[in-house]
Amino acid sequence: MSTPAPRQLVVVGGGMVAHRLVEALVDRGGVADGGWQVTVLAEEPRAPYDRVALTSYFSGRDPQDLALGDPALWDTPGVQLRRGVQVTEVDRAARVVRTAGGREHGYDALVLATGSAPFVPPVEGKDLPGCFVYRTIDDVAALRQYVTEVDTRRKDSTHPRPVTGAVVGGGLLGLEAAGALTALGVQTHVVEFAPRLMPLQVDEGGGEALQRLVGALGVQVHAGTATAKLTAGRDGRVARMHAAEGSAAGLTHLDVDVVVFAAGVRPRDELARACELPVGPRGGVVVDPTCRTEDPAVWAIGEVACLDGRTWGLVAPGYTMAEIVADQLLGGAAEFPGADLSTKLKLLGVDVASFGDAFGTSPGALSVVYGDPVAGVYKKLVLSDDARTLLGGILVGDASAYAGLRPLVGRELGGDPAAWLLPEGAEGGPASAELPDDAAVCSCNNVTAGSIRDAVRCDGCTDLGAVKACTKAGTSCGSCLPLVKKLVTTELAAAGVSVSSALCEHFDVSRAQLFDVVRVTGITSFSELVDRHGRGRGCDICKPVVASILASLDSGHVLDGERATLQDTNDHVMANIQKDGTYSVVPRIPGGEVTPEGLIAIGEVARDFGLYTKITGGQRIDLFGARMELLPAIWERLVAAGFESGHAYGKSLRTVKSCVGSTWCRYGVQDSVALAIALELRYRGLRSPHKIKLGVSGCARECAEARGKDVGVIATDNGWNLYVGGNGGFTPRHAKLLAEDLDTETLVRTIDRFLVYYVRTADRLQRTAPWLEEIEGGLDHVRAVVLDDSLGIAADLDAAMADHVEGYTDEWRATLEDPEKLRRFASFVNAPDSPDPSLSYVVERGQPRPSTAAERTAGEAAGAVLVAGPRLEVFSR
Amino acid sequence: MTATLPPDTTASTGWTTVCRYDQLQPERGVAALVDGQQIAVFRLFDGTLHAVGHRDPVSGAHVIARGLVGTRGDAPTVASPMYKQVFDLRTGVCLDAPDDPALRLPVHPVRLRDDWVEIGAGAVAP
Structure with a gap:
């Protein structure tokens, strides 16, 4: 067949x-x-x-x-x-x-x-240079390039003035475009033919609230205004937009440098x-x-x-x-069930949501309206004639109730509808747990509450990430994620699943909870902690976690007393274990800046101890093949040359990568190397749930790849932009903007708080990106905590970092000064300086590497002596 | 490094003295070299001694003594520092793959004589 x-x-x-x-x-x-x-x-x-x-x-x-x-x-x-x-x-x-x-x-x-x-109205001058549409990445890139060009020319001219732009269309797309222009620093006008913004989504009250909020952000709105024609300046580029006669507020024209048409699509x-x-x-x-x-x-x-x-x-x-x-x-018979035209957007930072019968056109529909012009909030619920069933609504300024309300359209709201509109009653809403199975939770991907519950009940999903992957809920616009998370949590609790937050069989709490336990009780040893708040004698999961928590809360040496038994071998010997059981050694090179003498010293150590050397991705030098018993001798040489531990082994700050910055680079606008060194010296040794990497770029070209770091700093003309939550690795993430144009002092304080807050609240082995995703309220919440002190803990966070900076000591040096700690580096308790007899090496490209199993067999068969191995010539102490 | 050398190593008795008891930190292993064999020796929180092979059967590297000591249920355990397999210190069985004989650590006799820790010749038959 x-x-x-x-x-x-x-x-x-x-x-x-x-x-x-x-x-x-x-x-x-x-x-x-x-x-x-x-x-x-x-x-x-x-x-x-x-x-x-x-x-x-x-x-x-x-x-x-x-x-x-x-x-x-x-x-x-x-x-x-x-x-x-x-x-x-x-x-x-x-x-x-x-x-x-x-x-x-x-x-x-x-x-x-x-x-x-994009629909471009047939007005005269619509094709002049400086006129754009807003649909594709190329459109956006062209617009950005044009604005940057005009801006540069302006700055160099004798009469510098800001770039001015007009967006034709005040709907959803128009406000998106206005947001884009504002982000480019353009003084933005929005020209809308209808008497209010977003006429298709919001009513008059909502439109007014929106206009006030948008206006407060510096965007001038001209509603009820039609564009008559566009005319060029002497350079042939668009220069003036003429309003049609009879436009509201008597507007006749706007002088503009750029025009974006966002008046709908065809x-x-x-x-x-x-x-x-x-x-x-x-x-x-x-x-x-x-x-x-x-x-x-x-x-x-x-x-x-x-x-x-x-x-x-x-x-x-x-x-x-x-x-x-x-x-x-595929042979099915699916048909279009009708569509949910609900929308929730953040336009220019303003929340706007519209769902169901937003305009109350159903016969007998009633409206409950809550408006707070001071706070810039407008909320309306449309209800059936008996005021019980939710038909739709409009939320402007605060749309946090959207995720809970939208799935209830067509259902009885229960209780006082006003409770949904007041700021307190908003989040998630009282009824989310009882949401019927057929209620659509994620309208982008048409996922019902039932499918989310099934993912937990039947498919064994135990966290938000797994449910997202399984159902696709929340993977498009993400507006439903708070509700999805709530459903997942409720369902897990109902199923009696508590594993998700328990650290391991010895502790029933999560890392963040354990952190609080240690902080509140002041417990300083693992034994006391596991005795009072856990069971058994711990394992390779909880012991390093407790070690990290203890290290975060006081700055004792990682090898002090019982703490030495909590450390994974890397932390225990302060080097990174490699496949043959030897270690690699990474001295700190702050900001990647190193003197010729420093390089020579590292080179000499590597040569004298027969170590393989490689440049790392974090702008430093890794020395491989160090046997455990030789680590102190290697450190002694490095410390004498002015180096210290680079903490490459720890769940702690690794490096602050930098580009060369304004001291040498003709494009650099700030001294990125100096900042990187300052940051690296400030945060060195900071213990955390996972490794932390930072980057500092001296200009927007971003040569330090700072946005691939947990904390990325990019220089601007006015200071520094701060990005958080980036990483490379298995699931690469780009860091997201936390704050713009910070001066150095504010920048450092903000990073201090961000890092301490992360260290205190993240889960075990959770890097900053997933932490930001999981934490209630996400990036906005963290921004509020570190910039506006929304939790009132900023002083506490600052003090914690001050303690860290104050208490830092080099772990290598501290170990060298303590004969008791040095004892741990014996290869064998009964033969402290004998090398591991199983080690063997071959030379490749002029450097040693561990031999393969095949090479050992062949070597033994031929009676050949492999290079190095235990006979490797070493510097003797 | 000044380790006190153990007193007589009496091959005739089949026991080799490797260190003083107080040289062992509770819940942190050490490696010992006995007749060319690498052995991992542990003193647990309750004071008991255990000795197993130092070679990690998964990676082939001699690193078991550097693993984290703990418990799983009632079993005292060590986790390989290389790929984190957990072994029962009493039996050498890999608790992540109890049926795989290739992942079993040899268990050696260990005893305390006066203040000295001694390792017995040969592995205890599993």
């Missing part, structure tokens, strides 16, 4: 919805092996990305940060993504699509996912029109509830589809359509 030839699926368009379609097909095993052969023809020169998060690209993110899902999707056998391809024709009779490059792709099924194009249905597929009255390819067009082999999904007589401009209905088509392609 031969396998049937795979059927060809061609997807035109490479946006978020196309991505979801392919992901769904692959997830269901519908690709290759007798399934579909998928070809995605994308117009943009890159893989699908998170267009919803486009504005974040302005706050310094890389295009890579916008990546969707697992990039390995595009390496799936049977899936082909062709980027930068323009499809010019669909030949339905021949079932082929043709591209501008002259290629033909035959199809058995064709999915149009071409999305929308479906990209030109291919469908050309091949005579029916389109809707306002555009969009007409499809039935299965997303099929009139031609049974052709489907349309996302913003280009006209379903139920309209197009759908949000990502959630697009995703639903993608899932439907995936189901249909």
Whole structure:
């Protein structure tokens, strides 16, 4: 029996919805092996990305940060993504699509996912240089480049003045664009034809609140104003926007340097029109509830589809359509269930949410409104005529109740609706635990409360991360995460699962709780702690945790008394164990700055002890192959040359990486090396739940890769930008902006607090990125704690860091000065200086390395003597 | 480094003296070299002594004495510092893979004579 030839699926368009379609097909095993052969023809020169998060690209993110899902999707056998391809024709009779490059792709099924194009109103001057749209990464990059150029020219001119910009359109997209311009330092105006901002999502009260909040951020809003034409200046670039007559507040014109059109979108249905597929009255390819067009082999999904007589401009209905088509392609019968057009956004830092029947158009609908003009909050709930069932609502300024309220649309609210609107009653809401199973919690990915509970009950998920991976809940916009977390916690508690927070079999509490226990009780030994708050004699999990906690709370030597027994071998001998049982030694080189004498000293030590040397990723030098009994002799030489422990072995500060900065670099704007050295000397030896790495870059070129660090500092013209929560490794993360343009003193104080707060509250082996994700309130909460002292603990955090800085001593030197501690470095208790007889080395590229098993066997067979090994020539003390 | 050399090492009795009892810190192992064999010796919190092979069967490196000592249930344990497998100090069995004989540590007789710790010849049959 031969396998049937795979059927060809061609997807035109490479946006978020196309991505979801392919992901769904692959997830269901519908690709290759007798399934579909998928070809995605994308117009943009890159893989699908998170267009919803486009504005974040302005706050310094890389295009890579916008990546969707697992990039390995595009390496799936049977899936082909062709980027930068323009499809010019669909030949339905021949079932082929043709591209501008002259290629033909035959199809058995064709999915149009071409999305929308920005709508540019037909005003005079709309194509002048300086006029932009806001849709793709390239649009955004071009806008950024233009603004930077104008800004640079301005600064160098004799009459410097800030760059001014106008956004045409005060809807969702317009405010996004305004946010982007503001982030670039542009003085921003928003021109909206309707009498208020976001006319499609919020009512008059909400619009007013929004306008006040946005205005307070320096964005000038001109509602009820139409753009008549744009005119150029002497340089041919756009220079003035003329308002139409009769505009509100009598505005006649604005002098601007840049204009962004964000006045809505139009479906990209030109291919469908050309091949005579029916389109809707306002555009969009007409499809039935299965997303099929009139031609049974052709489907349309996302913003280009006209379903139920309209197009759908949000990502959630697009995703639903993608899932439907995936189901249909695999023989299913899924249909479009109608879409939830709820939205929750943070525009210019202002929360806006609108859900259900936001305008109260249902017959007999009642509204409960809460407004606080001082706090800049407007909240409205729309209820059924008996005031019991929630129909919809609008939240402006504080949308924290959104995650709890939205799933309740169409259900009885229970209790006093006003409780949901007052600031106290908001978070999560009283009813989230009793949320019915069919209530949609994540509308982006259409995940119900029931599926989340199932993930815990049936699929064995025991934390938020696992539930996210299993259900996709909260993986798009993330607005539902507080609710998902609450559901997961409730469900775990109901199932009697408590393992998630217990450290190990010896302690029933988490690291953070144990930290508090030690802090409050003042216990200073493991024995007392395990006696009073645990059981047994500990293990390789809890002992190092307790050692780290004790080290954080007082600055005793890590090898003092019983503490020595708590330390993993690396911490115990203050070096890093390698595969043959020898260690590597890393002297601290603060900020990566080292004198020639220092380099020579390190080189001499390495040569005299026969150590393999390698430059590390943290700008220092690693010396490998040090036998345990030789560590003190090696340190003695290094300490004599002015070096100290680099703590490469500890769950503690590793390095502060820096670029050369303004002292040498022609681009540098601040002295990054001096700051890096100061930070490294300040935080050296700080014990923490996991290793901590810092970076300091002297300008925005970011040569120190500071945003890949737990704490990244990037110089600006006015000071330092502080980023937190980055890391490399298995799951790389880019650090997120915590604060901008700090002076050095404020910067150091902020990092102090951030680090101590992390050390106190993070879980075991939890780096800063997952900690920020897990901690209640996330980055905003941490920012409030460290900058605004929202918990009233700042003085305590400052004092803790001051204690650390005060109490620091070099652990290597302290060990060398204590004969009792030195005793631990004996290779054998009955032969203290005999080397481990099993060690053997070969020379490779001029340096020793451990021999392989095969080399040992061969060496022994030939009677050959391997290089070094126990006979390695060493410096003798 | 000035370790007091043990007194007579009496091969005839089958016991080798390796160190004084007070040279052992509770819950921190030491390595001893006995007839060319590397042995990990532990003094536990309750004062009992245990001796197992120093070679980690997973990595092949001689590092077991440098592992963290603790308990699992009632069993006194040591965790290999290399890949963290946990071994029962009484039996040498790897508690993460109790049925794998290749991951079992040899157990050596160990005793306290006066103030001296002595290791017996040969491994105790598992």
